[in-house]
Amino acid sequence: MSGLFDDLRDLYQEVILDHGRKPRNFRRLENADATARGDNPMCGDRIELFLKMTPDHHIAEAAFQGRGCAISTASASLMTEVVKGKTADEAKDLGAKFRELAMTGACPDCGAALQDDMERLAPLSGVHEFPSRVKCATLAWHTLNAALDGTKEASSE
Amino acid sequence: MDGVTSAPFDVARIRQDFPILSQPQARGRPLVFLDSGASAQKPRAVIDAMVRCMETAYANVHRGAYRLSELATDSYEAARTATARFLNAADTREIVFTKNSTEAMNLVAHSWGRGVMKPGQAVLISELEHHANIVPWQMLRDDKGIELRVCRVTDAGELDMDDLERKLADGKVGLVAVAHMSNVLGTVTPVERIVALAHAHGAKVLFDGSQAAVHRRVDVQAIGCDFYCFTGHKLYGPTGIGVLWARLELLDRMPPFLGGGDMISAVTFEKSEWAAVPAKFEAGTPPIIEAVGLHAAIDYVTAIGMPAIEAHERSLVDHAMGALSEVPGLTLLGHAQDRGGVFAFALDAAHPHDLATLLDRAGIAVRAGRHCAEPLHARFGLDNGTTRASFGLYTTKEEVDLLARALTEAREFFK
Numbered sequence: 001m002s003g004l005f006d007d008l009r010d011l012y013q014e015v016i017l018d019h020g021r022k023p024r025n026f027r028r029l030e031n032a033d034a035t036a037r038g039d040n041p042m043c044g045d046r047i048e049l050f051l052k053m054t055p056d057h058h059i060a061e062a063a064f065q066g067r068g069c070a071i072s073t074a075s076a077s078l079m080t081e082v083v084k085g086k087t088a089d090e091a092k093d094l095g096a097k098f099r100e101l102a103m104t105g106a107c108p109d110c111g112a113a114l115q116d117d118m119e120r121l122a123p124l125s126g127v128h129e130f131p132s133r134v135k136c137a138t139l140a141w142h143t144l145n146a147a148l149d150g151t152k153e154a155s156s157e
Numbered sequence: 158m159d160g161v162t163s164a165p166f167d168v169a170r171i172r173q174d175f176p177i178l179s180q181p182q183a184r185g186r187p188l189v190f191l192d193s194g195a196s197a198q199k200p201r202a203v204i205d206a207m208v209r210c211m212e213t214a215y216a217n218v219h220r221g222a223y224r225l226s227e228l229a230t231d232s233y234e235a236a237r238t239a240t241a242r243f244l245n246a247a248d249t250r251e252i253v254f255t256k257n258s259t260e261a262m263n264l265v266a267h268s269w270g271r272g273v274m275k276p277g278q279a280v281l282i283s284e285l286e287h288h289a290n291i292v293p294w295q296m297l298r299d300d301k302g303i304e305l306r307v308c309r310v311t312d313a314g315e316l317d318m319d320d321l322e323r324k325l326a327d328g329k330v331g332l333v334a335v336a337h338m339s340n341v342l343g344t345v346t347p348v349e350r351i352v353a354l355a356h357a358h359g360a361k362v363l364f365d366g367s368q369a370a371v372h373r374r375v376d377v378q379a380i381g382c383d384f385y386c387f388t389g390h391k392l393y394g395p396t397g398i399g400v401l402w403a404r405l406e407l408l409d410r411m412p413p414f415l416g417g418g419d420m421i422s423a424v425t426f427e428k429s430e431w432a433a434v435p436a437k438f439e440a441g442t443p444p445i446i447e448a449v450g451l452h453a454a455i456d457y458v459t460a461i462g463m464p465a466i467e468a469h470e471r472s473l474v475d476h477a478m479g480a481l482s483e484v485p486g487l488t489l490l491g492h493a494q495d496r497g498g499v500f501a502f503a504l505d506a507a508h509p510h511d512l513a514t515l516l517d518r519a520g521i522a523v524r525a526g527r528h529c530a531e532p533l534h535a536r537f538g539l540d541n542g543t544t545r546a547s548f549g550l551y552t553t554k555e556e557v558d559l560l561a562r563a564l565t566e567a568r569e570f571f572k
Contacts, residue, residue, distance in 0.1 A: 004519045004566050007184075011514070017571065020511075043510050043526050044534075044542050067541055069508035070571070130514060 011126040011133075012070065015078075020070030025063040025080035038066075038143030038154040040135055045072045049143045059083050059091060062144075069136055075124055076140035082117045088148045095141040101125050102137045166465045172551045174200040174457075186520030189556045194340055194368060194499050194547025195524050196390045199454075203394055206453035207446050218445055219419055219436075229445055236448035236455075237435075243455045244385060244402050245376040251408065253401040253438045254448060258367045259289040261386035261401035262334070264438060265363055266293035268411035269332070269384075276302035278331035281324050281360070283308040283316055283346075284536050285339040288529040290365045294334065306330065310536060314342035314491030318350065325358040333362045337369035337385075341530045341545065342491030343474075343499035345369060352381040361407070367391055371549075372470055372497045374463035377402055389447060393549075394454030398447035401438070408434040415440040458550070466550045470498045476554050477546075480561040486568050490543055498548030501528065504564060506571040509544040515570060516544070519563045521556075 029050035038047045047066030054060045062080035066073075079098075083091045097114060098121055101107045105128035110118050127137045139154075146154035172178050175198045182188050190198060210232060216225040218233045241249040255261045270280070270293075280294045280303055298305045306324045309317040316335065324330065333355040338345045348364060355362045363384035366375055370387035377385050384407070389398040403411075413420055413431055417440035423430045431437045458466060477500060481489055486505035504512055513525035527534045527542040534542055546560055 004563055005515050005570050008515060008518050008570070012511070012570070044531075044540060045510075069510040071511065133510070133514060136510065 011130065013123040013126070015123040016070060016074040019074035019077040023064075023073050023077035025061075025077065026065065027063050028065055029061060029063045034147040034150065036143050036147035036152050036154055038139045038146065040068075040072070040139050041155065043069070043136070045069065045136065045139055047072070047076050047140060047143055049076075049140070049147050051144075051147050057087055059086050059088075064140065064143075068139070071124070071127060071133055072136040072139050075137045076143075078121055078124070079140045079144065082120050083144065092145055092148060095144055098124075098141055099138050102127050102134050104128055166461070166469045168469065168551065168553050171461070172553075174202065175551055176201060176204070178551060182520055184518070184520070189519075189521040189559055191546040191548065191552070191556065191560060192522045192524050193371075193391070193549030193552070194545065196396070197371065197393045197549050198551070199395070199450075200393055200457050202457045203450045203453045207395060207450045210446050210449040215446070217442055232452075233443065233445050233448050236452035239452045239455045240400055241402075243375075243459065244370075244400075245378050246402055247378060248405050250434050251402050251405050253403070253408070253435045254443055255386075255399040255401055255438075256397060256444070257390070257399035258365060258386040258388040259399070261388075261399050262289055262363070262365065263293045264401055264414040265332075265334075265384050265386075265403070266297045268414050268438070269361075269407065270294070270297040270303065271301055272412040273410060274301070274303055274331045277304075277329065279304035279306050279329045281306045281308060281321070281330045281333045281335075281355075283321075283335045284310040285314070285316070285342055285344060285346075285533050286334075286336055286530065287340050287365065287367070288531070289367075290334055290336060291532065303331075304329065307532075308335070310342075310344075310533070313493055314339070314344045314496075315493045316344075316346050316351075318347070318354075321351065322354055325354060325360060328359055330355070330358060330360040333360050334384075335364065337364040337366045337375070338372065338497050338499070339491065339530075339533075340368050340499060340547075341501045341528050341533055341543070342493060343496040343501075344491055344493035345373075345495040345497055347495075348380045348382065356381070368497065368499065373467045383407060389451040389454065392451070392454050393457060395447045395450035398444040398451050400451075405434065408438070411438075413437050413440070417441045419443070461550065469550060470548060470552075473548050473552055473554065473557060474498050477548075477557045477560075480557050481564075484561055484564045484568070487564060490537055490539070498552065499545065500547070501543040501545040503539055503541070503543050504568055506568045509542045511571065512544045512564075512567055515567045516560070516563055519559070521546075521560055521563055523560075 032050035033053040034051040045068035052061040142154040214228040216229045218230040237252045240252045309320040361383040366387040385402045390396040420440040421429045488503045490501040509525035524545045
């Protein structure tokens with residue numbers, strides 16, 4: 001018995017399933033320099049994000065806790081990996097580009113500087129075909145903005 | 158109506174009445190629509206009746222001194238008569254048209270709750286309520302100093318009747334407001350027993366019939382309740398129209414909900430006098446075309462026969478209980494003795510939203526989340542929500558089998 005879901009491998013690539021099952025940096029950071037909570041009230045997804053900054057204002061460490069679907073968990077997990085070492089502005093810029101990728105499936109203005117990061121995030125681009133799931137992929141990035149801006153709370157609604 | 162013998166229930170023939178079920182779908186798979194509990198599909202009879210109204214008999218009601226307006230008024234009031242008959246109401250004036258059941262419950266919370274109940278009294282709801290039967294009472298509580306009590310639900314998903322009785326015991330409860338059928342657990346609540354207990358303790362009773370009125374015959378006089386609500390769009394009718402039934406003497410005592418045209422008998426800048434029931438509660442131009450659609454929907458299900466619909470769904474429920482119990486890793490929420498065709502479940506390997514996306518690919522439309530019943534999901538420790546399949550009169554055993562197969566495959570996909 002096979003085949004009902006074969007064409008969904010584009011959305012649920014192995015990377016997503018892997019990060020969804022075993023999220024990286026899935027822990028609370030004690031003495032975090034910035035934190036924020038992200039909620040998706042429609043589906044109950046919720047994450048808490050923790051950031052530690054270096055003295056020269058780069059992200060030293062990012063970690064998260066929470067609950068959510070495979071896509072939101074994988075997106076948060078990948079995000080904590082790629083934002084490490086970035087300044088707040090760099091991280092926010094990457095987030096804006098990622099949101100474009102999630103909504104359209106492409107990011108024409110990403111440029112060479114972001115190429116490596118965008119390649120890591122590319123497995124999530126499949127969500128653009130599922131409008132109701134885009135917010136799952138972007139919740140972590142909204143939360144990142146909230147943490148960096150000090151607004152503490154974000155919603156992907 | 159009960160004495161009429163209806164034709165044998167032929168689901169294949171019934172499916173032909175619903176144009177959407179034969180529409181080509183993405184990826185060429187037939188539509189397996191298992192979200193009727195959220196909103197049901199529409200039969201040709203409803204669609205045609207609404208089109209016919211707009212094409213041949215449409216004007217505003219209750220005011221035009223011309224033939225077309227009289228025709229429209231007749232159609233609108235005929236819908237009220239049909240609705241009264243559908244619920245076996247004692248008097249047609251007991252039917253108030255609203256926007257949906259949410260508005261009907263807000264109407265009661267506003268007009269009965271604020272207008273008639275006294276501070277210090279309590280409203281008793283239950284853990285299995287839809288937000289529409291929680292939030293209006295919270296607003297009433299905060300506004301008027303009414304206490305809000307919540308009857309517990311057992312692990313099987315039934316109302317804890319001992320708890321209900323305990324919470325009625327001090328005589329402070331002025332209104333018991335519970336669902337006739339849960340939109341998550343499928344539980345059908347014991348309405349006659351609830352009424353007997355509540356009335357014995359001096360409380361009125363409201364039933365949210367949004368789910369139940371679709372699946373079984375509702376006789377408000379036999380049930381003995383004081384308020385009953387349902388909505389058109391779940392009963393194969395259009396959106397934009399709901400129904401509040403209430404005893405005439407209660408409606409007479411209640412102040413209006415919304416103010417405007419059609420609900421007054423005289424207006425000066427100093428004061429207005431209210432129109433008689435039910436116009437008092439129908440401010441502004443009502444949902445005329447929607448009432449015509451609701452009338453057609455009521456005629457449609459009545460012609461098939463509510464007992465026949467109930468029997469079909471009972472056999473589907475039995476079939477689904479068997480088929481779903483064979484899906485590995487599946488936890489079904491709610492094991493009430495008396496339950497209808499609503500199945501909320503959690504699959505160990507997949508989050509409800511991931512599961513709904515997969516099922517969508519198989520052409521199966523289900524709902525994922527907490528189904529406007531967040532406290533109930535918290536009660537069962539399912540903060541991630543559930544995936545819900547809900548049946549309509551057009552649902553087949555083959556569709557249930559496909560769901561079970563898809564769930565089994567989905568689990569493999571995520572493992």
